[in-house]
Amino acid sequence: MxxxxxxxxxxxxxxxxxxxxxxxxxxxxxxxxxxxxxxxxxxxxxxxxxxxxxxxxxxxxxxxxxxxxxxxxxxxxxxxxxxxxxxxxxxxxxxxxxxxxxxxxxxxxxxxxxxxxxxxxxxxxxxxxxxxxxxxxxxxxxxxxxxxxxxxxxxxxxxxxxxxxxxxxxxxxxxxxxxxxxxxxxxxxxxxxxxxxxxxxEQKVALSASIEEITNRLMFKKVKEVDSNALYVEEGLGGFNTIAINSNQEDSRLDMELFFNAVLSKKSSITSLLNTTHHE
The missing domain is CATH 3.40.50.300 (P-loop containing nucleotide triphosphate hydrolases)
Incomplete structure (x- = not known):
């Protein structure tokens, strides 16, 4: 289209x-x-x-x-x-x-x-x-x-x-x-x-991916203690909001704001895990 x-x-x-x-x-x-x-x-x-x-x-x-x-x-x-x-x-x-x-x-x-x-x-x-x-x-x-x-x-x-x-x-x-x-x-x-x-x-398309693709590759989870495998962490009420590689294909709900912040702060590590249209 x-x-x-x-x-x-x-x-x-x-x-x-x-x-x-x-x-x-x-x-x-x-x-x-x-x-x-x-x-x-x-x-x-x-x-x-x-x-x-x-x-x-x-x-x-x-x-x-x-x-x-x-x-x-x-x-x-x-x-x-x-x-x-x-x-x-x-x-x-x-x-x-x-x-x-x-x-x-x-x-x-x-x-x-x-x-x-x-x-x-x-x-x-x-x-x-x-x-x-x-x-x-x-x-x-x-x-x-x-x-x-x-x-x-x-x-x-x-x-x-x-x-x-x-x-x-x-x-x-x-x-x-x-x-x-x-x-x-x-x-x-x-x-x-x-x-x-x-x-x-930064003047480009940093990331283009479907919600399904994102949640298949990444896991969004709230935890009491941060795991060393976490790709991105934000402190929240009663714990930490984290993004990690979804190695076990677990179901999780995309936290749009957390994901947005993660891509902007750790663009290369996040985009490299996704099958995206990423233009350098």
Whole structure:
């Protein structure tokens, strides 16, 4: 669905943001795009959707070059940005103007999502709280039924109950012909939601691996005493949170935040254990 080859991009010639970034993203997956602030997560999403253009390299989305901004491609992409503006109109007016751009827009699904999110649809969008606005654009984006759904920091500004609603909705939003990319630095919000991790660091893809692959190769465990075989350790309440080689093929639950920190601090030792697309 998305093929990126040797992508180079920078806003400032003295400091490239990406150097020869390559990756392949397929339909039927929810990708978690992770990285520290400033790693280029938002910029990569903008390259994919044609909002900014690479300096060199190639990028193909659904068979199209996103730089050309062709309507045939744009109607298949729903981009939910971190920063946004909603007009001073009610939902019905907003939908009547924007829904026709998406040939498979599902009005009934939008109604269900707005009900689940408890959005006051009779209120003007501009008068809603920030959290309500955020949930509204998420609901509208999912209702487009676009084949590529891009979410940049979707949980920013959401309270704990709203984050729970978001995870519930996203768990049922995936279809076999759809690809969803969720970018965030709040990695804990993606626990039990994504099926593949892509981690950006130091101008490159530091790691790209499925959740299954990670938990097959690595074991996440809380212990009272640290074993010498531990690859990474963080002290927590009542013990230590550890990552070790999963020599005995034990089942464990991926701790996204622990894994994120481990890769950034011990990149080579972690990535060498995974069958990843790792670009030096």
């Amino acid at each position: 998305i093929t990126i080859k040797n992508l180079n991009f920078n806003y400032n010639k003295a400091k490239p943001l990406f150097k020869d970034v390559s990756m392949q993203l397929e339909e039927g997956h929810i990708y978690g795009l992770l990285g520290k602030n400033g790693a280029g997560k938002s910029t990569l999403l903008k390259n994919i959707s044609g909002l900014v253009y690479p300096w060199s390299g190639s990028l193909e989305v659904l068979g199209y070059d996103p730089r050309k901004r062709e309507p045939a491609l744009l109607r298949q992409i729903s981009f939910i940005p971190e920063e946004f503006h909603l007009p001073s109109v009610r939902s019905s007016s907003y939908v009547s103007v924007n829904a026709p751009f998406y040939p498979y827009f599902d009005h009934q699904y939008l109604h269900e999502l707005l009900t689940e999110f408890e959005i006051p649809v009779q209120q003007k969008l501009s008068e809603m709280s920030y959290g309500q606005k955020k949930k509204y654009i998420i609901a509208f984006g999912l209702a487009t039924k676009a084949r590529l759904i891009i979410m940049d920091e979707p949980t920013n500004g959401l309270d704990i109950p709203s984050k729970a609603q978001f995870r519930k909705i996203m768990a049922s939003a995936m279809t076999d012909d759809c690809c969803i990319i969720i970018s965030t630095h709040q990695v804990r919000d993606l626990d039990n939601l994504i099926d593949t991790v892509i981690l950006l660091d």
